[in-house]
Amino acid sequence: xxxxxxxxxxxxxxxxxxxxxxxxxxxxxxxxxxxxxxxxxxxxxxxxxxxxxxxxxxxxxxxxxxxxxxxxxxxxxxxxxxxxxxxxxxxxxxxxxxxxxxxxxxxxxxxxxxxxxxxxxxxxxxxxxxxxxxxxxxxxxxxxxxxxxxxxxxxxxxxxxxxxxxxxxxxxxxxxxxxxxxxxxxxxxxxxxxxxxxxxxxxxxxxxxxxxxxxxxxxxxxxxxxxxxxxxxxxxxxxxxxxx
Ligand SMILES: [Fe+2]
Ligand SMILES: [Fe+2]
Numbered sequence: 421x422x423x424x425x426x427x428x429x430x431x432x433x434x435x436x437x438x439x440x441x442x443x444x445x446x447x448x449x450x451x452x453x454x455x456x457x458x459x460x461x462x463x464x465x466x467x468x469x470x471x472x473x474x475x476x477x478x479x480x481x482x483x484x485x486x487x488x489x490x491x492x493x494x495x496x497x498x499x500x501x502x503x504x505x506x507x508x509x510x511x512x513x514x515x516x517x518x519x520x521x522x523x524x525x526x527x528x529x530x531x532x533x534x535x536x537x538x539x540x541x542x543x544x545x546x547x548x549x550x551x552x553x554x555x556x557x558x559x560x561x562x563x564x565x566x567x568x569x570x571x572x573x574x575x576x577x578x579x580x581x582x583x584x585x586x587x588x589x590x591x592x593x594x595x596x597x598x599x600x601x602x603x604x605x606x607x608x609x610x611x612x613x614x615x616x617x618x619x620x621x622x623x624x625x626x627x628x629x630x631x632x633x634x635x636x637x638x639x640x641x642x643x644x645x646x647x648x649x650x651x652x653x654x655x656x657x658x659x660x661x662x663x664x
Pocket of ligand 2: 493494573574628629
């Protein structure tokens with residue numbers, strides 16, 4: 421079951437509960453002159469996500485499908501979203517394009533972006549940050565300059581079902597989830613990215629799991645990332661693996 425809410429000017433959160441893990445799964449639609457979808461959801465969720473997009477815009481008018489890294493929840497619907505919309509382009513990091521699309525079965529239009537690249541959507545404007553090894557080698561994040569909205573994919577997530585906007589400090593719960601699941605290999609690349617995000621000072625952070633964080637809520641999460649352990653400690657989805 422997915423629902424769609426406008427979080428701030430033209431930025432819509434499409435949220436799906438109960439997709440097999442105890443976290444929400446969010447995609448973000450930027451509805452403007454050139455509409456963009458930030459991550460797509462998994463392959464089986466495509467019809468639901470498409471239906472939610474269609475409540476706001478004609479999905480055939482999508483201009484960009486943005487994939488911050490290649491995992492099924494971020495990219496599972498990409499082929500169909502790009503195929504339906506004439507002139508739509510897939511945007512991912514240059515590393516992501518090299519690593520995951522060349523030699524794969526994707527033959528649609530793709531643009532690999534680098535740190536600092538900008539894509540104009542009309543009144544919205546996307547600026548890309550390459551954030552390698554924050555969860556994945558090919559990781560990138562997106563800053564929308566007009567609403568000062570930051571899209572960090574799996575950074576700043578919160579466990580369980582969450583409302584569209586979260587003001588509560590769930591920083592410790594976030595770090596506990598990261599340790600149990602084992603999604604970050606090391607803390608350094610994450611903390612370097614956290615420093616960059618703090619300098620950007622976004623008005624909103626829109627994680628792909630949990631709720632969107634208004635600026636005043638972000639500090640608690642940054643503090644938790646700086647103070648709590650969150651990197652891989654030998655557990656993968658809660659299962660202990662040999663460490664030596
Ligand atoms: Fe991910
Ligand atoms: Fe994700």
